[in-house]
Amino acid sequence: MALNKHMRGQGVVISVPMIWMILLFLLPFLIVLKLSFSEARLAIPPYAPFLEWVRGLPRPVLHWNNYAFLFTDPLYVASYLYSLKVAAVSTLCCLLLGFPMALTIARARQPWRNVLLMLVVLPFWTSFLLRVYAWIGLLKHNGVINNLLLWLGVIHQPITMLQTDFAVYVGIVYSYLPYMILPLYANLEKHDPLLLEAAADLGARPFKAFLRVTLPQSIPGIIAGSLLVFIPAVGEYVVPSLLGRSDQLMIGRVLSDEFFENRDWPVASAVAILMLVLLVAPIMLFNHFSGREIEAHK
Amino acid sequence: MNDQVCLKIENITKRFDDFTAVDNVSLDVQRGEIFCLLGGSGSGKTTLLRMLAGFEKPTSGRIVLDGVDLADVPPFERPVNMMFQSYALFPHMTVEKNIAFGLEQERLGRDEIHRRVGEILAIVKMGNYAKRKPHQLSGGQRQRIALARSLVKRPRLLLLDEPLGALDRKLREHTQFELLNIQKQMGVTFIVVTHDQEEAMTLSTRMGVMDHGRIVQVGSPSDIYEFPATRFVADFIGSVNLFEGQVQEVSASRLRIRSEELGCVICADREVACTPEAKVWAAVRPEKIDMTRTPPAAVAAGAGPENLCRGVVREIAYMGDASVYLVTLDSGRVVRVTLPNDTRDTESRIARDETVYLSWTTGSPVVLTE
Numbered sequence: 001m002a003l004n005k006h007m008r009g010q011g012v013v014i015s016v017p018m019i020w021m022i023l024l025f026l027l028p029f030l031i032v033l034k035l036s037f038s039e040a041r042l043a044i045p046p047y048a049p050f051l052e053w054v055r056g057l058p059r060p061v062l063h064w065n066n067y068a069f070l071f072t073d074p075l076y077v078a079s080y081l082y083s084l085k086v087a088a089v090s091t092l093c094c095l096l097l098g099f100p101m102a103l104t105i106a107r108a109r110q111p112w113r114n115v116l117l118m119l120v121v122l123p124f125w126t127s128f129l130l131r132v133y134a135w136i137g138l139l140k141h142n143g144v145i146n147n148l149l150l151w152l153g154v155i156h157q158p159i160t161m162l163q164t165d166f167a168v169y170v171g172i173v174y175s176y177l178p179y180m181i182l183p184l185y186a187n188l189e190k191h192d193p194l195l196l197e198a199a200a201d202l203g204a205r206p207f208k209a210f211l212r213v214t215l216p217q218s219i220p221g222i223i224a225g226s227l228l229v230f231i232p233a234v235g236e237y238v239v240p241s242l243l244g245r246s247d248q249l250m251i252g253r254v255l256s257d258e259f260f261e262n263r264d265w266p267v268a269s270a271v272a273i274l275m276l277v278l279l280v281a282p283i284m285l286f287n288h289f290s291g292r293e294i295e296a297h298k
Numbered sequence: 299m300n301d302q303v304c305l306k307i308e309n310i311t312k313r314f315d316d317f318t319a320v321d322n323v324s325l326d327v328q329r330g331e332i333f334c335l336l337g338g339s340g341s342g343k344t345t346l347l348r349m350l351a352g353f354e355k356p357t358s359g360r361i362v363l364d365g366v367d368l369a370d371v372p373p374f375e376r377p378v379n380m381m382f383q384s385y386a387l388f389p390h391m392t393v394e395k396n397i398a399f400g401l402e403q404e405r406l407g408r409d410e411i412h413r414r415v416g417e418i419l420a421i422v423k424m425g426n427y428a429k430r431k432p433h434q435l436s437g438g439q440r441q442r443i444a445l446a447r448s449l450v451k452r453p454r455l456l457l458l459d460e461p462l463g464a465l466d467r468k469l470r471e472h473t474q475f476e477l478l479n480i481q482k483q484m485g486v487t488f489i490v491v492t493h494d495q496e497e498a499m500t501l502s503t504r505m506g507v508m509d510h511g512r513i514v515q516v517g518s519p520s521d522i523y524e525f526p527a528t529r530f531v532a533d534f535i536g537s538v539n540l541f542e543g544q545v546q547e548v549s550a551s552r553l554r555i556r557s558e559e560l561g562c563v564i565c566a567d568r569e570v571a572c573t574p575e576a577k578v579w580a581a582v583r584p585e586k587i588d589m590t591r592t593p594p595a596a597v598a599a600g601a602g603p604e605n606l607c608r609g610v611v612r613e614i615a616y617m618g619d620a621s622v623y624l625v626t627l628d629s630g631r632v633v634r635v636t637l638p639n640d641t642r643d644t645e646s647r648i649a650r651d652e653t654v655y656l657s658w659t660t661g662s663p664v665v666l667t668e
Contacts, residue, residue: 192384192386194382194384194386195386195388197351197353197373197382197386198380198382198386198387198388199388199399200352200353200372200373200374201351201352201373201374201378201379201380201448202374202379202399202400202403202447202448202451203374203375203400203403203404203451204374204399204403205374208403212388212399213388216390217389217390
């Protein structure tokens with residue numbers, strides 16, 4: 001009896017997030033999946049119904065041509081590749097910047113550690129959109145950076161930074177850096193400082209000790225941080241729209257254009273589904289390694 | 299050859315802000331010795347060890363190893379290795395890799411490294427565990443790997459921080475003897491830090507007792523146990539009955555001390571210089587007191603109440619091989635007495651609430667002036 005009651009209570013606890021997940025993630029996903037196999041129509045809603053009635057029986061209609069279209073038009077392939085490249089380079093930059101920062105925070109003494117962590121999280125207190133807009137003011141032709149460099153005499157002509165790949169990298173690295181630092185910090189903070197003393201005692205210079213002891217142990221943190229940056233960066237929409245090139249779009253921009261400019265919902269859905277497929281591999285990798293991380297700390 | 303000084307510590311002091319962890323310590327350690335630094339927490343023993351390893355810089359004083367001043371030698375260049383209390387094994391490396399780590403830093407060839415790792419694993423009897431990771435080993439096995447890792451570089455000095463602290467009792471005893479064997483085999487000088495007097499007594503050839511950053515007494519384990527220099531040492535090592543008293547009479551070979559709290563006169567062999575009426579303490583170990591139901595014959599004959607008092611047994615702690623008795627004297631003072639349980643005849647043993655006589659010989663008390 002008691003066991004039964006206990007089990008029922010557990011069921012209730014689990015069912016709440018389950019219902020949440022089904023309503024807000026699974027259902028919308030299925031709708032998008034269904035849309036991607038539909039056909040565009042000039043109607044409201046702007047697509048053909050999924051089910052056709054043949055002799056009083058419903059029959060699903062699957063159109064694969066949306067997906068075929070994505071591979072025939074080089075615009076889409078180029079956008080996918082460009083998005084992957086931007087995300088990969090940004091992730092690498094975040095890692096190179098974030099690792100020393102996370103290490104410094106993890107090794108700082110107590111009042112300082114909290115202050116530094118606070119500084120990492122502080123940008124979240126203002127709107128993401130506002131912060132990206134601020135970069136326009138910094139990067140534009142007669143913006144803060146160009147004016148400063150001109151005044152210092154470093155340059156004689158303003159440099160074009162806005163609407164370049166450089167601006168996109170700056171925007172994405174700036175926006176996503178905390179997502180790299182926090183998991184790295186969580187990992188590095190758990191390292192036993194005695195291990196570095198042991199390495200020194202056994203004859204390893206500080207840099208060697210870092211390579212052989214700190215770095216191998218921080219791999220789960222590196223993977224977690226990299227995926228947390230890479231996955232959202234692939235579909236990033238705001239940063240490339242405001243700071244990026246107009247001749248080369250990232251896939252997030254393509255997707256929104258298909259929805260709102262072309263009103264071609266089926267193709268837009270196909271773009272979204274294909275992006276998801278591209279990201280499934282890193283997401284599964286993430287799950288695998290975070291699972292292992294938890295296992296290792298048991 | 300054997301009494302060569304290996305390590306010379308000269309007037310070393312370490313201050314953290316306004317706290318003095320190590321206070322003007324000087325010490326010579328001979329080659330091939332096992333020297334134990336024994337002290338409670340906060341006595342400065344670990345700080346001293348960390349200065350030898352190079353993790354802390356002395357505020358003043360010198361550390362000289364085989365004639366070389368170590369002041370400006372960083373830890374990674376010192377011919378000194380340490381076995382950490384928590385072992386500090388690298389969790390992401392196999393046993394083999396852990397041990398090879400130190401040799402790799404010396405840029406030895408792969409074959410040489412492989413050979414020496416195999417050798418040391420055989421010495422600590424862990425040859426079958428080379429491919430395991432530290433978390434797949436038991437506490438005792440990790441202890442051996444930590445020892446192997448610190449010994450494989452053939453250091454001139456091996457520092458051991460509470461080497462047996464994390465092991466359970468049975469394993470400790472076994473490991474203790476093995477550690478002695480390995481030390482003899484390798485001929486390395488050991489410095490062991492411990493708060494456990496048993497560990498210090500069984501391991502060390504010599505030991506130093508530390509208190510408040512100072513070394514209070516240096517000597518062989520039996521010297522320190524039988525001839526403690528101060529009340530602190532007497533009380534810290536083993537258990538002891540300390541009786542306060544005043545010197546009554548000093549003769550060429552004997553000392554008579556009048557003790558109020560004991561209610562009798564203590565007669566002891568004269569080992570320290572003291573003047574009549576000086577305040578002294580007589581330290582008597584519990585196992586050096588004889589406990590009988592009737593007064594010993596010599597006293598019964600009327601020699602006077604010297605080294606003899608009467609009391610009632612209040613508590614008995616049975617330890618198997620011996621029993622500890624707490625006896626309340628007529629004066630109210632409680633005395634601790636240990637008697638070996640040398641027969642199986644439990645009937646004849648002294649029981650609770652029995653009246654007993656405590657006596658000892660003139661060689662038993664140690665007279666302390668501080």
